Amino acid sequence: xxxxxxxxxxxxxxxxxxxxxxxxxxxxxxxxxxxxxxxxxxxxxxxxxxxxxxxxxxxxxxxxxxxxxxxxxxxxxxxxxxxxxxxxxxxxxxxxxxxxxxxxxxxxxxxxxxxxxxxxxxxxxxxxxxxxxxxxxxxxxxxxxxxxxxxxxxxxxxxxxxxxxxxxxxxxxxxxxxxxxxxxxxxxxxxxxxxxxxxxxxxxxxxxxxxxxxxxxxxxxxxxxxxxxxxxxxxxxxxxxxxxxxxxxxxxxxxxxxxxxxxxxxxxxxxxxxxxxxxxxxxxxxxxxxxxxxxxxxxxxxxxxxxxxxxxxxxxxxxxxxxxxxxxxxxxxxxxxxxxxxxxxxxxxxxxxxxxxxxxxxxxxxxxxxxxxxxxxxxxxxxxxxxxxxxxxxxxxxxxxxxxxxxxxxxxxxxxxxxxxxxxxxxxxxxxxxxxxxxxxxxxxxxxxxxxxxxxxxxxxxxxxxxxxxxxxxxxxxxxxxxxxxxxxxxxxxxxxxxxxxxxxxxxxxxxxxxxxxxxxxxxxxxxxxxxxxxxxxxxxxxxxxxxxxxxxxxxxxxxxxxxxxxxxxxxxxxxxxxxxxxxxxxxxxxxxxxxxxxxxxxxxxxxxxxxxxxxxxxxxxxxxxxxxxxxxxxxxxxxxxxxxxxxxxxxxxxxxxxxxxxxxxxxxxxxxxxxxxxxxxxxxxxxxxxxxxxxxxxxxxxxxxxxxxxxxxxxxxxxxxxxxxxxxxxxxxxxxxxxxxxxxxxxxxxxxxxxxxxxxxxxxxxxxxxxxxxxxxxxxxxxxxxxxxxxxxxxxxxxxxxxxxxxxxxxxxxxxxxxxxxxxxxxxxxxxxxxxxxxxxxxxxxxxxxxxxxxxxxxxxxxxxxxxxxxxxxxxxxxxxxxxxxxxxxxxxxxxxxxxxxxxxxxxxxxxxxxxxxxxxxxxxxxxxxxxxxxxxxxxxxxxxxxxxxxxxxxxxxxxxxxxxxx
Numbered sequence: 012x013x014x015x016x017x018x019x020x021x022x023x024x025x026x027x028x029x030x031x032x033x034x035x036x037x038x039x040x041x042x043x044x045x046x047x048x049x050x051x052x053x054x055x056x057x058x059x060x061x062x063x064x065x066x067x068x069x070x071x072x073x074x075x076x077x078x079x080x081x082x083x084x085x086x087x088x089x090x091x092x093x094x095x096x097x098x099x100x101x102x103x104x105x106x107x108x109x110x111x112x113x114x115x116x117x118x119x120x121x122x123x124x125x126x127x128x129x130x131x132x133x134x135x136x137x138x139x140x141x142x143x144x145x146x147x148x149x150x151x152x153x154x155x156x157x158x159x160x161x162x163x164x165x166x167x168x169x170x171x172x173x174x175x176x177x178x179x180x181x182x183x184x185x186x187x188x189x190x191x192x193x194x195x196x197x198x199x200x201x202x203x204x205x206x207x208x209x210x211x212x213x214x215x216x217x218x219x220x221x222x223x224x225x226x227x228x229x230x231x232x233x234x235x236x237x238x239x240x241x242x243x244x245x246x247x248x249x250x251x252x253x254x255x256x257x258x259x260x261x262x263x264x265x266x267x268x269x270x271x272x273x274x275x276x277x278x279x280x281x282x283x284x285x286x287x288x289x290x291x292x293x294x295x296x297x298x299x300x301x302x303x304x305x306x307x308x309x310x311x312x313x314x315x316x317x318x319x320x321x322x323x324x325x326x327x328x329x330x331x332x333x334x335x336x337x338x339x340x341x342x343x344x345x346x347x348x349x350x351x352x353x354x355x356x357x358x359x360x361x362x363x364x365x366x367x368x369x370x371x372x373x374x375x376x377x378x379x380x381x382x383x384x385x386x387x388x389x390x391x392x393x394x395x396x397x398x399x400x401x402x403x404x405x406x407x408x409x410x411x412x413x414x415x416x417x418x419x420x421x422x423x424x425x426x427x428x429x430x431x432x433x434x435x436x437x438x439x440x441x442x443x444x445x446x447x448x449x450x451x452x453x454x455x456x457x458x459x460x461x462x463x464x465x466x467x468x469x470x471x472x473x474x475x476x477x478x479x480x481x482x483x484x485x486x487x488x489x490x491x492x493x494x495x496x497x498x499x500x501x502x503x504x505x506x507x508x509x510x511x512x513x514x515x516x517x518x519x520x521x522x523x524x525x526x527x528x529x530x531x532x533x534x535x536x537x538x539x540x541x542x543x544x545x546x547x548x549x550x551x552x553x554x555x556x557x558x559x560x561x562x563x564x565x566x567x568x569x570x571x572x573x574x575x576x577x578x579x580x581x582x583x584x585x586x587x588x589x590x591x592x593x594x595x596x597x598x599x600x601x602x603x604x605x606x607x608x609x610x611x612x613x614x615x616x617x618x619x620x621x622x623x624x625x626x627x628x629x630x631x632x633x634x635x636x637x638x639x640x641x642x643x644x645x646x647x648x649x650x651x652x653x654x655x656x657x658x659x660x661x662x663x664x665x666x667x668x669x670x671x672x673x674x675x676x677x678x679x680x681x682x683x684x685x686x687x688x689x690x691x692x693x694x695x696x697x698x699x700x701x702x703x704x705x706x707x708x709x710x711x712x713x714x715x716x717x718x719x720x721x722x723x724x725x726x727x728x729x730x731x732x733x734x735x736x737x738x739x740x741x742x743x744x745x746x747x748x749x750x751x752x753x754x755x756x757x758x759x760x761x762x763x764x765x766x767x768x769x770x771x772x773x774x775x776x777x778x779x780x781x782x783x784x785x786x787x788x789x790x791x792x793x794x795x796x797x798x799x800x801x802x803x804x805x806x807x808x809x810x811x812x813x814x815x816x817x818x819x820x821x822x823x824x825x826x827x828x829x830x831x832x833x834x835x836x837x838x839x840x841x842x843x844x845x846x847x848x849x850x851x852x853x854x855x856x857x858x859x860x861x862x863x864x865x866x867x868x869x870x871x872x873x874x875x876x877x878x879x880x881x882x883x884x885x886x887x888x889x890x891x892x893x894x895x896x897x898x899x900x901x902x903x904x905x906x907x908x909x910x911x912x913x914x915x916x917x918x919x920x921x922x923x924x925x926x927x928x929x930x931x932x933x934x935x936x937x938x939x940x941x942x943x944x945x946x947x948x949x950x951x952x953x954x955x956x957x958x959x960x961x962x963x964x965x966x967x968x969x970x971x972x973x974x975x976x977x978x979x
Contacts, residue, residue, distance in 0.1 A: 350502020808914015
């Protein structure tokens with residue numbers, strides 16, 4: 012009990028306050044509850060007839076003395092309301108009480124807990140409750156905290172009371188008989204005991220059964236037939252606890268008569284206390300009767316097992332059904348006619364347990380017909396609609412076993428009439444144009460929707476025009492049949508959509524035949540889609556609805572002149588005299604501008620762009636047909652011609668003035684006429700214009716230390732000086748303008764990369780122009796190096812070959828010269844058509860290495876030298892002529908020699924593995940070389956890993972050698 016006492020120390024706050032605490036978190040479905048006393052009492056041997064019921068003060072147990080020195084013996088009783096535990100499974104129940112004081116804490120002393128009869132108003136020493144059972148004894152004091160907590164495990168007793176449906180529990184706390192009179196064993200308790208409990212309502216089972224057929228549960232006398240496949244077993248339960256999220260079912264099944272084969276498995280939860288599992292019935296032989304049952308589990312407790320259900324395994328498929336038809340035999344010849352119904356009989360072919368048939372067309376079997384009795388035939392009336400038909404049929408038995416599918420193929424005479432529907436609308440005349448190519452047809456019958464059939468005579472040419480009127484919108488089925496006398500020859504069925512949408516027509520706005528043109532008037536004609544139309548409501552290009560009254564015949568004409576080019580949507584609906592509003596018609600069309608369009612990505616219509624003398628591209632375009640040329644004029648210059656190609660043209664213009672500029676453009680058509688002019692106004696910046704042939708704008712040129720000339724041209728008149736700043740210097744320089752307003756300066760860049768030159772101009776009165784930002788790029792003269800070898804991670808070893816990619820921005824370089832670790836210079840020509848030139852070197856030392864490279868021009872000038880440091884590891888080199896690295900070669904069973912060469916001095920042996928095989932060790936010769944033979948046993952890719960070991964036992968780096976084996 013000592014462990015329980017220490018554990019109870021955490022309950023001090025609850026016990027001291029005398030509270031009841033309940034915890035029912037969703038993660039813990041059972042209830043954690045602290046139950047306090049409902050009443051208490053103690054007895055006193057010094058006052059044997061006196062009752063102390065629900066007194067104030069502490070609860071004494073054992074011997075004690077009062078202020079006058081008189082000796083007393085006491086026992087304390089506590090009552091708890093335990094009605095809420097009725098019907099629960101109790102997982103834990105500890106009765107905990109705190110000590111106020113103890114006469115002796117040094118010695119472990121026993122304290123008993125008894126279950127007794129209830130406390131009464133007359134409970135006293137002489138009339139104490141009868142003891143019923145000892146619930147436990149704990150040791151107080153000694154090594155335990157003292158005063159501390161006393162804890163008894165009362166779970167068995169509380170479970171028994173819950174099972175009996177008892178309302179209360181009364182306990183007595185006392186010292187054992189031999190200790191009760193000793194003053195050294197007396198103690199006082201705080202009268203706030205708590206039962207700390209964890210309990211749960213076990214779930215119950217409401218129903219078990221198969222998911223299909225719905226909740227089927229066969230009996231032992233009449234088991235449910237099942238096929239040799241998976242079936243979903245289901246259990247639905249209930250639980251009194253509100254937060255049982257862990258609800259699941261446990262399922263068990265066994266062959267009847269052999270419960271030793273019982274198998275139990277948990278299912279999955281599906282919400283609503285439903286659990287399912289897929290059970291494989293194919294594991295049982297044909298004819299086996301299987302019993303199965305289930306019980307519910309809420310994560311803590313199980314319900315009782317439900318009464319079993321029974322199934323019988325039927326592993327026999329029904330025979331392939333037989334299909335026959337007198338009207339449409341499967342003899343390869345055409346019979347009947349399109350739209351002429353026939354009967355088809357499905358036969359079970361001797362399978363007595365067939366309960367139905369699935370059928371469909373061309374391999375599909377999605378329609379079901381139940382058999383009137385097991386094994387009985389069924390009859391299907393089917394109307395073919397094509398020249399060649401195929402009915403697919405399969406039978407199913409009571410265990411849902413399906414037969415093979417039979418395909419019944421037959422041919423049909425092409426006798427269906429041809430029908431063309433001309434739709435007039437709702438209440439307006441429509442027409443069925445009917446014709447047939449079958450000789451002898453005397454009349455046609457037609458049916459609209461659910462109405463009766465109406466007969467009309469066929470003309471001598473086999474046609475008929477049938478006027479019809481549709482009285483409502485929606486989808487309507489039309490059936491037309493042709494007859495030769497009284498014989499049905501063929502039939503045709505179609506579903507048509509009846510709409511009351513008005514129609515819109517226009518000769519002026521008809522996409523794509525004829526676009527509208529800005530400022531050119533045109534008309535739209537609205538025609539009704541139903542009777543009684545008195546007006547139309549429309550929107551054109553958005554906006555509010557507009558109303559247009561209709562003429563007596565229900566038509567209306569809308570006149571409209573477009574003012575802007577655009578793609579337009581005209582929405583129109585009709586209004587009838589009775590207030591009926593029709594569906595909305597959408598009429599889309601395009602309006603083009605007779606004036607040409609102008610666009611420039613250099614000189615926009617907003618803001619100030621470019622500069623004086625800076626050329627810009629201007630695009631002209633028009634959607635008008637029959638374009639000959641564009642005529643354009645910049646400011647007050649002469650009008651010029653730009654040839655049109657597919658209605659567009661592009662010209663390059665360099666403005667000769669800053670400020671506002673005007674470009675006027677018009678179109679000349681093939682007939683010699685002209686469009687109105689389009690005026691395109693743009694603002695040219697008066698910032699100075701910078702030009703340099705040595706360092707072109709946005710181009711690559713020069714290199715650091717190479718001077719270049721830059722000319723500043725005025726963007727306005729009266730310029731007297733220029734001020735400029737090179738980006739990375741930050742120092743403003745001043746240069747005077749010449750008489751022509753220009754100035755030329757020499758600038759020597761000191762850094763490679765993109766460089767910004769900012770220039771402003773000033774006039775004599777001090778007016779400052781906007782900035783001109785001139786970007787140019789100075790080439791980097793260095794040689795750049797890239798390689799898998801670097802100065803951070805060693806690679807390879809002595810003898811390995813490393814690749815170094817070198818490139819430079821100096822286009823004049825024709826040759827690269829390089830050296831390894833200060834050795835002799837070697838040269839390779841620069842790859843003429845590649846950005847990078849590859850240089851391969853063989854490593855001659857471990858550890859730190861330096862690859863040095865420089866570029867040389869045809870005139871003998873050198874770029875600065877680049878030193879590229881890197882690390883070489885100690886990995887051995889692997890080579891094979893039979894299985895070269897990274898290549899398909901050899902074959903399964905073809906041996907290959909692999910040579911290992913030390914990657915650092917002193918290697919005495921090598922260890923190698925192939926793929927995930929066992930390591931193999933081979934000795935190295937005096938030169939640190941070894942050769943092994945390996946024979947692949949499978950094709951595809953393989954990896955050989957090799958490392959060396961020196962005489963002192965140190966391992967080198969590892970080499971991974973990748974090779975591919977041909978399939979053979």
